[in-house]
Amino acid sequence: MLYKNKSKLVGILHYISFFTGLAIMLTVFLPYMIITEKFLAKKKRSYYWRKMAAWIVKSVLFLHEIDVKIKNPNNFALDESVIYAPNHGSELDGFIMLSIIGPKAVLFTMPFDHFPGLLKFWLKRMNTIAVLRDAVDIANSQDALSPKKAIAQSIKMLEDGHSLIIFPEGHIENYHELHYFHTGTARISLGSQLPTVPVGIANTDKIIPENHIMWPGTITVTFGKKMYPIKEKLSLTEFNPDNVRILRTLLEKAVVNLLPSRYLPKYYFSQNKHIGLFVDIDNTVYDGYSQQDLIKYLLWLHKIKARDAFKIFYWLYLEKAGRLRHTDLMKKALWVLHGWDVGELHHEIHKTFDEKLIKNINYGLLPMLKDHTEAGHKLIFVSEIIHPLAKEFQHLFQGKASLDTLMEQKTHHYTGKVTRLCYCQEKANLLQHFAHKNNIDLRNSYALADSAADAPFLEKVGNVMVVKPGDELRRKAKHYRWKILEDVS
Known part of the structure; x- marks a missing residue:
């Protein structure tokens, strides 16, 4: 210092x-x-x-x-x-x-x-x-x-x-x-x-x-x-x-x-066009939990039932108390979307994003993401939020792709079942598969996240930045000499 x-x-x-x-x-x-x-x-x-x-x-x-x-x-x-x-x-x-x-x-x-x-x-x-x-x-x-x-x-x-x-x-x-x-x-x-x-x-x-x-x-x-x-x-x-x-x-x-x-940024004079920037969403580019905020706004609009919303917040309480695994929480919470018309849900998510969620973007990271996209790097979001919500972030930041949570669809309606939960090790698996398929040089690529649960995918990438990390991720960041970003507002 x-x-x-x-x-x-x-x-x-x-x-x-x-x-x-x-x-x-x-x-x-x-x-x-x-x-x-x-x-x-x-x-x-x-x-x-x-x-x-x-x-x-x-x-x-x-x-x-x-x-x-x-x-x-x-x-x-x-x-x-x-x-x-x-x-x-x-x-x-x-x-x-x-x-x-x-x-x-x-x-x-x-x-x-x-x-x-x-x-x-x-x-x-x-x-x-x-x-x-x-x-x-x-x-x-x-x-x-x-x-x-x-x-x-x-x-x-x-x-x-x-x-x-x-x-x-x-x-x-x-x-x-x-x-x-x-x-x-x-x-x-x-x-x-x-x-x-x-x-x-x-x-x-x-x-x-x-x-x-x-x-x-x-x-x-x-x-x-x-x-x-x-x-x-x-x-x-x-x-x-x-x-x-x-x-x-x-x-x-x-x-x-x-x-x-x-x-000058490390990559300023680089001619390597096979670089990716892999970015988590919640508590990284978004200040808070975007899916929770989405549920709150849909409840306020009377688009979901109050009892379903209260169930979700009760399950969140159980998770914080250590009585419910995070993966089980996510699967239970997403069940409230069963029966939703695919087009209608996407419309409500887009409307909510434009009216409410965009106001919670961590503005300090926006120029950094812009720097990478203008340098020709591929911006890929890696998040456990559902695909239609992740796509809103991808569109806002002009990202290349989004690796996220997928839900089952039948006859153009969501069944409430999770077919892919993009969390912890699954993030790392999806990142590695995407990098191999798209010829991305992970050793010279960048990653940005906030949680210890993101460590498996962060360890796959050569240049790592962590945002306001908790104690566990902070210790890991210091051990691996990852860059720590304390203020991204």
């Missing part, structure tokens, strides 16, 4: 002090800003708020001994309208960029719902552009623009003489590895016909080595050379897909060249 020779408590206190200090200064200056902005023309007010925010950020960074070292300052010019595209290694990055570029630059961020109330208020006053990044954002957030509207507003801001600070990854690098670059930055550059300046922000992984830990130190911000867009535009928000891909790829390579190699 980076704080091996330091007190973890001091790191926590330093982190709290930084963000408390920032909150205090934002609060202290808030009444002053609200009153004094009334004396300014409306179009100048957001500039005024950004100017004060930049000063506050510089002050808090200075007071907490966080230095910002700028490399290649000649590559940016404060009097020009350009798009600044840095990597996103920590929650400090937006503050750092604003403190360097100053009030002329407008921030492009995730939905406002993700920010604390005070910071959200300031960001809105600063004319920050917030975007809905994906289906999970759409389900959970309301205070943001659709991608097309956000791109159009960004282009307008640039045409009005502002600069733009946008993070092409769209997410913070939770594990200090670069994420896939989305196409939004390229689209804005093509739409505005203005250059993009690639930016590499390094050493934030040493300033904030883990969640809620912070140390004094130096952050290096390296500015690359301007990248000019191809002179072609179909409309304000529609562009030639080939040009978008080319510009996105060039930008990613430019930022990679500005960063130390430790920021």
Whole structure:
């Protein structure tokens, strides 16, 4: 760990002090800003708020001994309208960029719902552009623009003489590895016909080595050379897909060249196209137990009988008390689906997933899964949940396949009998069979799960990550040197 020779408590206190200090200064200056902005023309007010925010950020960074070292300052010019595209290694990055570029630059961020109330208020006053990044954002957030509207507003801001600070990854690098670059930055550059300046922000992984830990130190911000867009535009928000891909790829390579190699995922330069990412669902990509939540919602909709639902929760109690085996629990619980029309159940599951379950996705893992699929890796879900529910996760994450629990069907109805329970050793058997059939290199593949019952399939794969593991799996993870992910929210 980076704080091996330091007190973890001091790191926590330093982190709290930084963000408390920032909150205090934002609060202290808030009444002053609200009153004094009334004396300014409306179009100048957001500039005024950004100017004060930049000063506050510089002050808090200075007071907490966080230095910002700028490399290649000649590559940016404060009097020009350009798009600044840095990597996103920590929650400090937006503050750092604003403190360097100053009030002329407008921030492009995730939905406002993700920010604390005070910071959200300031960001809105600063004319920050917030975007809905994906289906999970759409389900959970309301205070943001659709991608097309956000791109159009960004282009307008640039045409009005502002600069733009946008993070092409769209997410913070939770594990200090670069994420896939989305196409939004390229689209804005093509739409505005203005250059993009690639930016590499390094050493934030040493300033904030883990969640809620912070140390004094130096952050290096390296500015690359301007990248000019191809002179072609179909409309304000529609562009030639080939040009978008080319510009996105060039930008990613430019930022990679500005960063130390430790920021690149292990597979970044790999040409191996036979790699799989095998992922458990419950308590891994989903926060909780998706099948239990499905039953609760169907009960609320009066789609299943109350006595059947109460039976399931009683059996769950017996399992926790050690009086019912997990395999017996699953077979008993799934019996309540006997008699359901196949199409009707699939429809209700799809509806429930879109309305309720999608809100419980562990958002911190979404960019990681996207990274692997964009790298050409096959994403395969390995879960004990029933097939139609597992398919919803497969569709959301654009997975290749789902190895899951199957139920017997007769005359287009479910009989309630389980024909395959994807649990424990059966997961390992299914994974091995799938890998052999699809020519997947398990030694160089990846796996992600949360439970000790998943150990048999995890042991088949070369690169393993475990999510908030219990004591038994944690011991095994430390023994095999598997990566432990403590926060995936």
